[in-house]
Amino acid sequence: MTNKKRTAREVADDLRTRVLNEEKQPGETLATIAELATQYDVARETVRAAVTMVASEGLVRSVHRRGVVVQGRVRRRRIRRGQVVTRNPHTGYVFPATHDAGEKWVAHGTPHRSLEAAPEIVATTFGVEVGASVLRRRRVTSPAGEPAFQLVDTWLSPQAVTDAPQVAEPSTGPGGYLDRLEEAGHGPLSWREVTRVRMPSAEEAKLLEIATAMPVFEITMTGYSARNDQPLEVTIKVIPGDRVELVADLVRGESAEWPVSPVTPSEGSRGAGGTTP
Structure with missing residues (x-):
């Protein structure tokens, strides 16, 4: 029985851990796509999909002729x-x-x-x-x-x-x-x-x-x-x-003043426009 191949998400999870554990410093190459495919025993397409996931988080980027490069953490x-x-x-x-x-x-x-x-x-x-x-x-x-x-x-x-x-x-x-x-x-x-x-x-x-x-x-x-x-x-x-x-600070309009004004039966029967999220 052959071992189940890792999915792109599983490879991405492992790559993320390696970066966060500082296996390589920012600016250093983690590995090439071919090397990662060999390491994880998966197809290159799987590795590329995994790298895209981690790259979307700002942790790595793929650089032509270099491979997967670790990104420096930025101040948000x-x-x-x-x-x-x-x-x-x-x-x-x-x-x-x-x-x-x-x-x-x-x-x-x-x-x-x-x-x-x-x-x-x-x-x-x-x-x-x-x-x-x-x-x-x-x-x-x-x-x-x-x-x-x-x-x-x-x-x-x-x-x-x-x-x-x-x-x-x-x-x-x-x-x-x-x-x-x-x-x-x-x-x-x-x-x-x-x-x-x-x-x-x-x-x-x-x-x-x-x-x-x-x-x-x-x-x-x-x-x-x-x-x-x-x-x-x-x-x-x-x-x-x-x-x-x-970032934005939300402001209460007149209809949202506190405390809430009591609703009379006749007002309640008319229905309300809009919904509460």
Whole structure:
């Protein structure tokens, strides 16, 4: 009688234990897919499925020609996303943060600007063809001494570049590109923010040094001109899902005041809209 082969979940459970027991240090290779298949006496497809499970937890990632690499444990932040935009007299506008105030942040690599093919969300917002050349300013940042926390892409519309050419320069001057746009006749700008969860592209995963199996938060902020209500800039922040928790304090409405008001028989017979979770 032959022994029952391990399932992908069983292999994943063992891999998780090995990582948590610090068999290898962050950045070191645990093993290749072929080596793991031999160790567990299973097919490579089973190992790949197991690695995907553990990678989605941020513990490992598969690196081409290296194998399964152990990820460093990251500090998870509890973020309260507010709606108030403030202003620093030296640096310009300050938006609801994705990190603690006063924390020192650094760039990973060199921030750069270039004309890039517009993805669908940018093309639709600016009213251009998907793939059209649009100015993008890109940077990867994190708290000092920590792994990459977020990839930030700011896309500027052709109209924005025409009206405020300095937004395409390496240095946009005091207050940054937003001040240049407002000075060009578009102030005061207004913004709308949308947050969703999705899977990263291969390029995003590489820049953030995460597995493609790790979900990411995508926070998209669109800035609109006061002159004609047209969108001028789209800033997209991509943050690995293991980096943050979004937190909100719930507020009681008038109908939820305590103590509960007594219900008369006539009111109770009318039924109630909604349900209690």
